[in-house]
Amino acid sequence: MDNAPQITSERNAPPATLVIFGASGDLTRRKLIPAVASLARHRRLPREFALVGVARTAMSEEQFAGSALSGNGLRDYPQLEGGIRYVSGGYDDPDTYKRLAETLDQLDAERGTAGNRLFYLSTPAEAFEPVINGLAGAGLNRAREGSFARLVIEKPYGRDLATARELDAIVHSSFDEPQVFRIDHYLGKDTVQNVIALRFANSIFQPIWDRSWVDHVQITVAETLGVGTRGGFYESAGAMRDIVQNHVLQVLALSLMEPPASFDAEGLRNEKVKLLQAIRLPTDRDIADLAVRGQYTRGGTRDDLMAGYRDEPGVDPLSRTETYAAMRLNVDNWRWAGVPFYVRTGKRLPARVTEVALQFQRPPHLPIPTDQLTELDADALILRIQPNEGISLRFGAKVPGHSFRVRTASMDFSYDKTFREESPEAYERLLLDALLGDPTLFIRTDEVEQCWRIVDPIIDHWAKDRSPIPTYEAASWGPTDAERLIGRSGRRWRNDVGDF
Numbered sequence: 369m370d371n372a373p374q375i376t377s378e379r380n381a382p383p384a385t386l387v388i389f390g391a392s393g394d395l396t397r398r399k400l401i402p403a404v405a406s407l408a409r410h411r412r413l414p415r416e417f418a419l420v421g422v423a424r425t426a427m428s429e430e431q432f433a434g435s436a437l438s439g440n441g442l443r444d445y446p447q448l449e450g451g452i453r454y455v456s457g458g459y460d461d462p463d464t465y466k467r468l469a470e471t472l473d474q475l476d477a478e479r480g481t482a483g484n485r486l487f488y489l490s491t492p493a494e495a496f497e498p499v500i501n502g503l504a505g506a507g508l509n510r511a512r513e514g515s516f517a518r519l520v521i522e523k524p525y526g527r528d529l530a531t532a533r534e535l536d537a538i539v540h541s542s543f544d545e546p547q548v549f550r551i552d553h554y555l556g557k558d559t560v561q562n563v564i565a566l567r568f569a570n571s572i573f574q575p576i577w578d579r580s581w582v583d584h585v586q587i588t589v590a591e592t593l594g595v596g597t598r599g600g601f602y603e604s605a606g607a608m609r610d611i612v613q614n615h616v617l618q619v620l621a622l623s624l625m626e627p628p629a630s631f632d633a634e635g636l637r638n639e640k641v642k643l644l645q646a647i648r649l650p651t652d653r654d655i656a657d658l659a660v661r662g663q664y665t666r667g668g669t670r671d672d673l674m675a676g677y678r679d680e681p682g683v684d685p686l687s688r689t690e691t692y693a694a695m696r697l698n699v700d701n702w703r704w705a706g707v708p709f710y711v712r713t714g715k716r717l718p719a720r721v722t723e724v725a726l727q728f729q730r731p732p733h734l735p736i737p738t739d740q741l742t743e744l745d746a747d748a749l750i751l752r753i754q755p756n757e758g759i760s761l762r763f764g765a766k767v768p769g770h771s772f773r774v775r776t777a778s779m780d781f782s783y784d785k786t787f788r789e790e791s792p793e794a795y796e797r798l799l800l801d802a803l804l805g806d807p808t809l810f811i812r813t814d815e816v817e818q819c820w821r822i823v824d825p826i827i828d829h830w831a832k833d834r835s836p837i838p839t840y841e842a843a844s845w846g847p848t849d850a851e852r853l854i855g856r857s858g859r860r861w862r863n864d865v866g867d868f
């Protein structure tokens with residue numbers, strides 16, 4: 369039985385063993401081990417903690433412990449001394465799980481990890497099924513009385529609604545839903561959680577957070593990086609599956625949902641699901657007007673020339689995978705009827721920025737001559753999720769002088785300047801929550817389904833469309849079709865994203 373503690377202000381992990389499948393992989397090295405190191409540094413891990421890496425790569429325990437310890441500063445944390453193990457073996461080989469079970473029993477006896485196990489699936493998606501079945505085959509899906517066995521699953525969770533349901537069936541054949549923690553690392557970011565704080569810990573924003581005041585909303589998740597060494601993975605994903613289905617729709621749901629009665633896991637997730645359910649599905653005929661894709665080509669400056677997507681390692685030279693996606697969405701509910709939501713994401717854009725911008729309606733009447741207003745944009749509230757984490761309110765102010773020129777000015781809140789406390793890394797926060805058994809910031813199965821419901825028709829439409837994929841030069845703001853998508857309604861993308 370999963371013995372999840374209630375949400376608690378006591379934020380230290382209980383005795384437990386963290387088992388990482390895919391231990392020799394990129395995510396483990398870049399995110400998971402540093403997150404463990406950071407939890408240790410912040411004294412969130414008890415002495416009764418252990419880390420077990422599992423992977424196909426043959427490596428000695430010393431090698432794994434050595435690389436985990438040295439590269440990430442773990443060496444300085446005595447609580448991890450002697451508590452790192454490595455099990456190498458095939459994911460479909462029952463012997464791997466037999467050896468894992470022995471290792472876990474040994475650790476319980478030696479270190480007092482109390483039979484608590486957090487299994488983290490950080491493998492390519494093809495390995496999810498054999499690992500889940502392997503764990504169940506060795507009885508590791510069930511914890512003994514008073515202990516927990518939990519499963520953390522990385523994205524992608526399926527590649528469409530049908531395969532997400534298949535994966536759920538596999539997961540649920542061995543684990544109960546309360547044991548399952550589906551990760552979207554954006555929910556671990558402090559600034560994403562701050563969307564909830566801003567909206568619901570204050571009274572001044574709530575009255576303007578609806579169709580009477582908001583003209584439209586823009587959500588941008590822009591990256592400057594290309595696909596790097598992940599071309600092989602990215603070819604089967606694309607921007608819709610990689611970013612829109614999860615990060616973008618999660619940020620959108622938190623920004624637009626109704627206030628939950630309480631911030632427990634069910635209260636919050638119920639509201640997100642209700643919002644996602646209210647997103648109107650485009651018909652096949654509308655898609656060309658509502659969604660745009662693009663793929664980056666060679667670009668940049670002479671000193672910093674960036675390869676085109678098709679020239680990246682692991683990418684098909686004739687690839688039709690989108691590295692950019694933009695959509696116009698509508699939310700059919702009382703609060704948002706008639707308000708358009710424009711979302712866009714892309715790799716190799718000119719700036720790295722994630723933000724939610726609410727643009728407000730223009731005043732009904734302006735008692736100022738229009739030639740004095742040329743530098744005035746519509747009022748906007750911008751939630752900057754990264755970088756320069758903070759919030760800006762844009763409004764018009766009189767320019768000093770004898771005329772009555774009004775120009776856009778800004779009131780800025782910056783995390784850096786306001787708080788001394790450091791934000792934990794997203795993975796650090798989520799690992800701790802999973803160890804504590806708090807699923808609030810993890811994705812429930814019905815959320816996954818809703819998100820696929822929304823993106824599937826567009827992905828299917830693009831898969832059938834044989835016309836050439838629109839392109840954009842690396843370091844530009846995406847294909848020209850994206851300008852048309854928003855320009856059709858007389859609006860335009862914010863061109864100063866990331867500024868404050």
Ligand code: BG6
Pocket residue numbers: 591610611
């Ligand atoms: C991951 C995607 O989920 O998020 C990557 O697979 C992307 O393609 C990354 O680069 C972006 O995360 P962050 O935290 O850097 O915004």
